[in-house]
Amino acid sequence: MYDIVKVSSTSHPAAVAGAIAGIMRESGNVEVRAIGAGAINQAMKALTIARKYLVQDDLDLSVVPNFETLDINGEERTALRLSVFKRPASILLGV
Amino acid sequence: MYDIVKVSSTSHPAAVAGAIAGIMRESGNVEVRAIGAGAINQAMKALTIARKYLVQDDLDLSVVPNFETLDINGEERTALRLSVFKRPASILLGV
Numbered sequence: 001m002y003d004i005v006k007v008s009s010t011s012h013p014a015a016v017a018g019a020i021a022g023i024m025r026e027s028g029n030v031e032v033r034a035i036g037a038g039a040i041n042q043a044m045k046a047l048t049i050a051r052k053y054l055v056q057d058d059l060d061l062s063v064v065p066n067f068e069t070l071d072i073n074g075e076e077r078t079a080l081r082l083s084v085f086k087r088p089a090s091i092l093l094g095v
Numbered sequence: 096m097y098d099i100v101k102v103s104s105t106s107h108p109a110a111v112a113g114a115i116a117g118i119m120r121e122s123g124n125v126e127v128r129a130i131g132a133g134a135i136n137q138a139m140k141a142l143t144i145a146r147k148y149l150v151q152d153d154l155d156l157s158v159v160p161n162f163e164t165l166d167i168n169g170e171e172r173t174a175l176r177l178s179v180f181k182r183p184a185s186i187l188l189g190v
Contacts, residue, residue: 036136037132037133037135037136038132040132040135040136040139041131041132041135041136044135044139044160044175045175047160048160048161048162048175051159051160051161060159061159062157062158062159062180063157063158063159063160064146064155064156064157064158064182065139065142065143065146065158066143066146067143080139080140080143085157087159
């Protein structure tokens with residue numbers, strides 16, 4: 001069982017980054033969900049900042065995006081689901 | 096040497112996805128740049144669609160985000176640079 005980090009357009013990227021980095025340290029995998037351009041922007045900023053937080057733990061992450069159809073108050077919405085994985089240390093020096 | 100796929104808020108995600116999939120097939124690596132929430136949204140949609148295009152080639156991708164500082168007409172702008180890599184086939188079944 002895992003939690004989904006839900007990001008909105010008003011989320012603070014640094015705070016979301018802290019949450020993402022914490023879950024990555026603990027379990028090596030996190031799921032992030034964002035609906036709409038503003039939320040997706042904040043989510044991607046947060047993931048970029050989380051990479052910086054994880055450097056001190058010798059960890060890095062990569063992101064695999066998926067569409068996800070949700071029912072929100074009876075309305076169908078398409079979310080972007082970002083599955084975040086540990087990035088192999090062997091390619092850490094690549095970028 | 097490689098090209099950077101520049102995505103704007105008015106880019107068509109399916110067309111960008113086609114370009115990304117083509118470069119991935121050829122070289123296994125592509126760089127994508129987006130500035131601003133609208134452009135980042137289109138870029139992430141394009142990358143999600145590109146994953147679907149690549150399934151038929153037994154390829155998958157993952158995304159490593161970075162901030163990039165650009166000088167655009169003398170003004171400093173922060174872009175999101177997305178480095179896109181082949182995702183190891185060994186974890187293709189994971190998501």
